[in-house]
Amino acid sequence: MFKLVSVAAPGLVAIGLGLGGCASFDQNKPAAQSDAASASKELQIKPILQTTTGLSGKTFTYPEGEAELRLLRVEFPVGGSVPLHTHPAPLIAYVSQGQIRHTRGDQVNTFGPGQAFVESDQGGPHTVENIGEEPAVVFVAVASKQGLPTTNFVTSAP
Structure with a gap:
């Protein structure tokens, strides 16, 4: 069973796999309301890179095909x-x-x-x-x- 949950970071999606010990993610719950026990089980998402160009500054294209x-x-x-x-x-x-x-x-x-x-x-x-x-x-x-x-x-x- 997969559960898709959108997160606040643009372009990112968290996927919960329904595995024991995995915390659920509630984007509506402010982090300040988290207690210490659940804080260690919350997802930590940090965007690393989001761009429309490569190092050259030119846009990229995807190859046609499978x-x-x-x-x-x-x-x-x-x-x-x-x-x-x-x-x-x-x-x-x-x-x-x-x-x-x-x-x-x-x-x-x-x-x-x-x-x-x-x-x-x-x-x-x-x-x-x-x-x-x-x-x-x-x-x-x-x-x-x-x-x-x-x-x-x-x-x-x-």
Whole structure:
């Protein structure tokens, strides 16, 4: 049994699965009225990212075809990198550990734990590298279509 409950944060939906020990969420009950026992069982929702553009500033589009969602855990060893590449479908990257640098031409961005960004099909070629002194872990959620690769590597012409 699923119970859908809208929450105050735009674009977010909490789903209660009817499992024992899960607290119900009442958006009409002010937090100040919560007692200490129920406070530890209430959902804590913090928006991380909501945007209509990727890092390049351009809007993104979704590929035509049979929809497929992907969630990837990418671990960069110290000094590890992904060479020049593009993405044919939009994705959200969330850094959970370490420090990464995202470079597209003259545009350089660094991200650390708890930070997220959108990369899109319109963004153009870029690289990503671990610039920290520990492995970096990035979770990547891709809104793609079946059979479409997540990453296309850029090769130089012969």
